Amino acid sequence: MHWLSKRKYKIGLLIPTLLVYSVFIVIPIIIAVGYSFTKYSGIGKARFYGLSNYIRLFSDKVFWISLKNTMIIFVLAFVLLLTISFLVALLLNNRLAGADFSKALVFSPAIIAPIIVGIIWVYILDPNIGIINNVLDAIGASSLKHKWIGGEVFSPYSIAVIYFWQQLGYLVTIFIAGLKMIPGDVLEAAQIDGASGVQKVRYVIIPMMRTTISTVSVLIITGVFKIFEIVQQTTGGGPNHLSETLVTYSYSMTFSSSDYGYGMSLATFTFILSLVITGIYSRITREKEA
Amino acid sequence: MVSKKKKTIMYLIMILITLVVVFPFLWMLVLSFKSNSDILSSPLSLPKTLNLDNYKNALHTLDFIRLYGNTFFVCIISLVVELIITFFSSFVLARMEFRNKKMQKLIYGFLIMGLSISPFILLFPVYKINVLLGLRGKIALVFPYVATSISFNTLLLVGYLKSLPSEIDEAAIIDGCGIWDLMFRVILPMTKPVIATIVIFNVLYIWNEFPFASVMLRDVSDYTLSMGASFFKGTYTVDYGGIVASSIMIIIPELIFYGIFQKNIVEGMTAGAVKG
Numbered sequence: 168m169h170w171l172s173k174r175k176y177k178i179g180l181l182i183p184t185l186l187v188y189s190v191f192i193v194i195p196i197i198i199a200v201g202y203s204f205t206k207y208s209g210i211g212k213a214r215f216y217g218l219s220n221y222i223r224l225f226s227d228k229v230f231w232i233s234l235k236n237t238m239i240i241f242v243l244a245f246v247l248l249l250t251i252s253f254l255v256a257l258l259l260n261n262r263l264a265g266a267d268f269s270k271a272l273v274f275s276p277a278i279i280a281p282i283i284v285g286i287i288w289v290y291i292l293d294p295n296i297g298i299i300n301n302v303l304d305a306i307g308a309s310s311l312k313h314k315w316i317g318g319e320v321f322s323p324y325s326i327a328v329i330y331f332w333q334q335l336g337y338l339v340t341i342f343i344a345g346l347k348m349i350p351g352d353v354l355e356a357a358q359i360d361g362a363s364g365v366q367k368v369r370y371v372i373i374p375m376m377r378t379t380i381s382t383v384s385v386l387i388i389t390g391v392f393k394i395f396e397i398v399q400q401t402t403g404g405g406p407n408h409l410s411e412t413l414v415t416y417s418y419s420m421t422f423s424s425s426d427y428g429y430g431m432s433l434a435t436f437t438f439i440l441s442l443v444i445t446g447i448y449s450r451i452t453r454e455k456e457a
Numbered sequence: 458m459v460s461k462k463k464k465t466i467m468y469l470i471m472i473l474i475t476l477v478v479v480f481p482f483l484w485m486l487v488l489s490f491k492s493n494s495d496i497l498s499s500p501l502s503l504p505k506t507l508n509l510d511n512y513k514n515a516l517h518t519l520d521f522i523r524l525y526g527n528t529f530f531v532c533i534i535s536l537v538v539e540l541i542i543t544f545f546s547s548f549v550l551a552r553m554e555f556r557n558k559k560m561q562k563l564i565y566g567f568l569i570m571g572l573s574i575s576p577f578i579l580l581f582p583v584y585k586i587n588v589l590l591g592l593r594g595k596i597a598l599v600f601p602y603v604a605t606s607i608s609f610n611t612l613l614l615v616g617y618l619k620s621l622p623s624e625i626d627e628a629a630i631i632d633g634c635g636i637w638d639l640m641f642r643v644i645l646p647m648t649k650p651v652i653a654t655i656v657i658f659n660v661l662y663i664w665n666e667f668p669f670a671s672v673m674l675r676d677v678s679d680y681t682l683s684m685g686a687s688f689f690k691g692t693y694t695v696d697y698g699g700i701v702a703s704s705i706m707i708i709i710p711e712l713i714f715y716g717i718f719q720k721n722i723v724e725g726m727t728a729g730a731v732k733g
Contacts, residue, residue: 191604
């Protein structure tokens with residue numbers, strides 16, 4: 168083998184990948200961070216602006232709204248997805264006839280373009296033509312009608328629910344893969360010792376699924392910071408930026424308002440925030456294990 | 458061991474969950490046969506006839522042949538480029554000898570790091586770089602798509618290539634194979650299953666991708682499918698029926714694709730997550 172492992176082969180074969188990766192992933196991140204310290208409107212040259220963009224974040228109302236919305240989506244999606252996808256995985260892991268078919272159907276939203284996911288849910292949540300409010304009207308529960316999207320309050324919660332719908336089957340599949348890795352004799356031993364179903368889950372399955380649970384958690388955390396199309400389609404961040412998330416706000420500042428420096432400071436902040444939350448999460452879980 | 462009653466409850470919950478997840482799709486299908494005024498005035502009513510007007514309108518407004526064509530075009534070029542370059546680099550990282558093992562690990566780690574990078578921080582800088590390189594229109598999407606696939610492809614390819622026994626290479630070399638023969642005629646054919654997963658996963662990614670497309674594509678004639686889907690927001694200000702029908706024409710091929718390649722899709726999506 169090693170007479171083929173010549174240096175020139177190694178370098179020659181590695182360079183195309185390293186080049187594309189550097190030019191289109193690594194350098195862009197550096198550029199983004201760089202722009203975040205400038206004032207730039209796309210015309211002329213970017214002007215060095217020090218920390219002003221970051222200071223502006225703190226006094227920017229819309230920034231706080233989008234941070235709050237992002238956190239609402241994050242917490243709600245995290246709780247819903249982690250618990251329910253785990254429970255559904257436990258259910259579908261039983262040998263039920265049709266479980267595979269059900270799994271395939273539940274997975275399907277994850278493969279649809281997110282932009283279409285947004286469109287689909289407009290027809291469910293829209294205050295006027297959406298099915299929810301119309302059903303509430305039809306059963307005489309009009310008092311429960313709300314502006315699920317496009318109002319002032321409910322949009323981030325609705326986004327979390329849509330995201331939940333999109334991701335459920337995907338995470339269920341990952342949990343089932345984790346469940347399959349638990350050796351059967353461990354569960355049998357618990358059974359013989361007289362553990363109830365709940366006890367088995369609490370004392371055997373959850374502890375043995377630690378890695379899978381943290382994988383799923385990290386997927387939810389990073390996933391929430393990639394939600395974009397759903398918000399664009401359902402509310403467009405409106406009304407008055409009230410349903411903006413960090414990602415959509417950064418996008419709109421960059422590409423609609425052409426405030427590139429500020430947009431990049433938002434993007435950088437969002438990027439660092441998602442890394443920090445992931446970091447804190449893995450720290451906590453590691454400490455628990457130790 | 459599970460009692461009958463318990464089993465019945467489990468079935469009921471399973472059916473309920475499945476129905477709840479599938480319902481939004483079915484609802485779209487129902488709406489697509491209703492006229493726009495019916496959708497607006499009586500949202501809950503069922504269509505009286507199989508009215509295909511919405512589909513006709515959608516076909517009239519959106520040039521589906523072009524949208525599918527553009528998507529297909531970007532997809533093929535991106536896939537060819539990414540497969541060639543990541544196969545090369547993964548081959549080096551998985552099967553060649555490094556005097557400095559740390560270097561090998563470092564390069565691998567560097568390439569895998571991309572899995573945790575959100576595309577949104579890249580949009581504007583990549584747009585700038587494309588302008589600088591003179592890349593415009595749908596071609597401007599190729600390098601971003603290739604670059605964002607590198608981490609995933611490396612993860613899968615290196616993992617798989619490492620699992621092939623090194624005796625294969627030795628035997629091939631003794632038989633007089635050069636490095637190109639070894640890579641293309643011996644190793645590549647064995648890599649088919651993982652390449653299939655990579656291809657299918659990336660096809661789906663490019664098919665659905667919106668953020669990069671929305672930034673790079675200015676000209677309607679360059680639009681890919683996801684851009685087409687967002688396009689009718691402005692065009693049909695009130696034509697909800699047209700939007701539904703267009704969405705269905707994008708969803709159905711995807712669901713068929715999913716039906717055929719379900720195993721590879723699920724494998725790709727979970728492998729990227731679990732191993733990453």
